[in-house]
Amino acid sequence: MANEGAVSAAPAHAEVTRRATARRVTPRQEGPWRQRLEIALFVTPALTLMAVFVVWPIASAVRMSFYRWKGFGPMDDFVGWRNYDRVLHDQVFTDAIMHNFTIVILSILVQLPLGLAVALLLNRKIRFRGVLRTVVFVPYVLAEVIAGVVWFQLLQPESGVVDGIISGIGLTPPEQGFLGTPDLALWTVFVVLTWKYLGLAILLFMAGLQGVPDELYEAAQLDGATWWQTQRRIAIPLLGPTIRTWAFLSMIGSIQLFDMVWILTGGGPANATTTMATYLINQGTGRYNYGIAGAASVVLFVIGFVMALAYQTFVLRRDTQTEG
Amino acid sequence: MFASACGSDSDGGDSSSKGGDTTITWWHNSNNEPGKGYYEQVAKDFEADNPGVKVEITAMAHEDMVDKLAAAFQSGDMPDIYMERGGGELADHVEAGLVRDISDDAADEIAKIGGSVAGWQNDGKTYALPFSMGVVGFWYNTDLFEKAGITAPPTTMTELYDVIAKLKAADITPISVGAGDKWPAAHYWYYTALRSCSEDVLKGAVTSLDFSDPCFVKAGEVVEDLLKTEPFNPGFLSTPAQEGATSASGLLATGKVAMEMQGHWEPGVMQGLTDDGKGLGDKTAWFPFPAVEGGAGDPAAQLGGGDAWAVSEGAPDQAVDLVKYLLSDEVQIGFAENDMGLPTNPAASGSVKDPALAGLLEVRDAAPFIQLYFDTAFGQSVGGAMNDEIALLFAGKASPQDVVDATQTAADEAK
Structure with a gap:
């Protein structure tokens, strides 16, 4: 999830802009040309990197999406919007969008309450708190591929550990295995994703809880509030900004979901777990339909971009404004 | 590995312009023994028979080779000798002008291999020589x-x-x-x-x-x-x-x-x-x-398929000679004896030791055609x-x- 870094930098970016604005108000000795030169000097390296690794790839994907191109030879077969037409009318792709959004919604519905509950529990003074905090966070630290391969083996039909446990308690595991049954595969992938990413939610929520001033808890105690009331009226509302930021990271991650799906199911069985990212990889490096892959990646980009922008505008704006 | 391959390519260009010396770059996927060592020996023998020619081998795992070839096709910076799987993929490479037509240069070898070569032909021209061919x-x-x-x-x-x-x-x-x-x-x-x-x-x-x-x-x-x-x-x-x-x-x-x-x-x-x-x-x-x-x-x-040696467009003539040598009785027999695959040169058919593979080879050779x-x-x-x-x-x-x-x-x- 390379983008998480970039995305989480967004509030920080706002911070920088604010500081910059503040600085501009203070009178300066140097002339404007010198100031501009300084800016150019400091900004050029970053801009160059950005242009080479962000802007140029995006531009070439957009260009690719208007051609029929097999990945080699001259790119000269211009087809206009045909690749987009094909992608948007391909049921595999529209299903993939549905799968992505299923994961987005499930993540928030399941991981938010679960993560919050665990964070609130681990915030209490309980025995083995340090150990428990570590254990909960371990899956998130594991490399995605390693976690995927381990789960793939655990979920093997018949020989896998999961099937062993299920038949051990007298239930019948699905005949084709959890990953091989089209109706179960997406849910299974989601369970593994929850196992993997719950640690991040808990970590963020616990960090957020550190920011809640102790005085508030003390005051609540003096007023005779129960533990539950304290959490509901004080901790959770004050955790709002953290929760909203986490939800944003989770959404972006789910929209771009690739690694875990690729390892566990490769998008199968019967396209039951295809995501936009697995679709475009399959079309591009698998079938050499680079134009279609380009169109799919532009669609993915637009969806992600619009979602991020809308979320920033309507949900996160409150946080970034009231902060300062 | 990719960087070294690029470097060797430009070396080839430089040295061939400097009188006599030619470097041939060759990518293959026999990156384990005995295949790796066998191909090194083959290259040495070829160098000994062709003074002034240097063969530079890059042996890599199959998946790596496929990825690097895809990048090479995109950039046009290709090895002189590489593996082609034939069919529609080859047709695309031919259309993009990446593969050299070897119909005339390797006419004898093509005749010897016989029907198996069909998968590597396009419009009646041959673009690669299959060196291993199996059936499912x-x-x-x-x-x-x-x-x-x-x-x-x-x-x-x-x-x-x-x-x-x-x-x-x-x-x-x-x-x-x-x-x-x-x-x-x-x-x-x-x-x-x-x-x-x-x-x-x-x-x-x-x-x-x-x-x-x-x-x-x-x-x-x-x-x-x-x-x-x-x-x-x-x-x-x-x-x-x-x-x-x-x-x-x-x-x-x-x-x-x-x-x-x-x-x-x-x-x-x-x-x-x-x-x-x-x-x-x-x-x-x-x-x-x-x-x-x-x-x-x-x-x-x-139903079957195999691997063939292809020469990229613009590669030196000696690369074609090396490919012809790779299909010779001598090299194909050694190839079979080292269990590297199923040889296409009939002279080497008897050298496959594994009984199951020998049986498969009989079925392959008796087939009226291999799809x-x-x-x-x-x-x-x-x-x-x-x-x-x-x-x-x-x-x-x-x-x-x-x-x-x-x-x-x-x-x-x-x-």
């Missing part, structure tokens, strides 16, 4: 067959169903298939199409990309009949082909299933998947895909769409007609 068939465990009371391998689909029933009665999973990777499942459809359609219809389909003949729907129906006998390992829809002990090949290698339909590489793959490095060992045996009752196809025709894997023959775009739909057929989510329709749609778009 059933690899099976003789112990498990014996245990189930099966005396002879099946020769018709009805007999195959009978074998499946006997194995199931003996509580043995009959067949493993890596349908998670799609192509192993697709091979079933390829074979039922090969048995259901006449040679003319197939040859026509490869060139015209027209799948309207009803035999293609019949192929899917035969696959459905096979699926009804539930012969495959549990979870076959997500089983990978050959990675790890729980893959389709791993299940056969560890005695968990009685058979698997795979290419000639199967014994080598199985060896890599067992701790003792022996695979199934003495228990390994092979039989060709059974005849489909009432099908128009020749039961002796086989190149359809996905390779049609190219990735059409082949990929076809494999995806066949995987859906295996999952019970597509009909035989859907397979034909999806293939035809992709073919019409590719035209």
Whole structure:
């Protein structure tokens, strides 16, 4: 999830802009040309990197999406919007969008309450708190591929550990295995994703809880509030900004979901777990339909971009404004 | 590795301009012994016979080679000698002007190899020389067959169903298939199409990309009949082909299933998947895909493919000489003796030691024609769409007609 870094930098970016604005108000000795030169000097390296690794790839994907191109030879077969037409009318792709959004919604519905509950529990003074905090966070630290391969083996039909446990308690595991049954595969992938990413939610929520001033808890105690009331009226509302930021990271991650799906199911069985990212990889490096892959990646980009922008505008704006 | 390959390319350009000396770059995927050392020796022998020529070898794992070749095709910065799988992929490379026509330069070798070279021809011109060519068939465990009371391998689909029933009665999973990777499942459809359609219809389909003949729907129906006998390992829809002990090949290698339909590489793959490095060992045996009752196809025709040496456009003439040398009796015999593959030069046929592979070679040489894997023959775009739909057929989510329709749609778009 390379983008998480970039995305989480967004509030920080706002911070920088604010500081910059503040600085501009203070009178300066140097002339404007010198100031501009300084800016150019400091900004050029970053801009160059950005242009080479962000802007140029995006531009070439957009260009690719208007051609029929097999990945080699001259790119000269211009087809206009045909690749987009094909992608948007391909049921595999529209299903993939549905799968992505299923994961987005499930993540928030399941991981938010679960993560919050665990964070609130681990915030209490309980025995083995340090150990428990570590254990909960371990899956998130594991490399995605390693976690995927381990789960793939655990979920093997018949020989896998999961099937062993299920038949051990007298239930019948699905005949084709959890990953091989089209109706179960997406849910299974989601369970593994929850196992993997719950640690991040808990970590963020616990960090957020550190920011809640102790005085508030003390005051609540003096007023005779129960533990539950304290959490509901004080901790959770004050955790709002953290929760909203986490939800944003989770959404972006789910929209771009690739690694875990690729390892566990490769998008199968019967396209039951295809995501936009697995679709475009399959079309591009698998079938050499680079134009279609380009169109799919532009669609993915637009969806992600619009979602991020809308979320920033309507949900996160409150946080970034009231902060300062 | 990629950087060094790029560097060596420019070296080649420099030195050939400086009088006499020529460097030939050669990529191959025999990155394990004895193959790696054998090719180094071959290169040395060639250098000794051709003063002033230097051969620079880059041996890499197959997947790495495929990735690097894709990058090389994109940039046009190609090795002089590389591996081509033929069919639609080659046709694309030819169209993009990346491969050298060697029809005249290697006329003798082409004549010697015979029919196998067809997969690497385009518009009557030859672009690569196949050096290893195998056919797909059933690899099976003789112990498990014996245990189930099966005396002879099946020769018709009805007999195959009978074998499946006997194995199931003996509580043995009959067949493993890596349908998670799609192509192993697709091979079933390829074979039922090969048995259901006449040679003319197939040859026509490869060139015209027209799948309207009803035999293609019949192929899917035969696959459905096979699926009804539930012969495959549990979870076959997500089983990978050959990675790890729980893959389709791993299940056969560890005695968990009685058979698997795979290419000639199967014994080598199985060896890599067992701790003792022996695979199934003495228990390994092979039989060709059974005849489909009432099908128009020749039961002796086989599905197969292989690897060929191609010379990139603009490579020095000596590269063609090296490729010719690689197909010589001498090198092909050594190739067979080192168990590196199934030689295409008839002079080397007798040098294949493994009994199962020797049997496979007999079937290959007796085949009236070898149909190149359809996905390779049609190219990735059409082949990929076809494999995806066949995987859906295996999952019970597509009909035989859907397979034909999806293939035809992709073919019409590719035209």
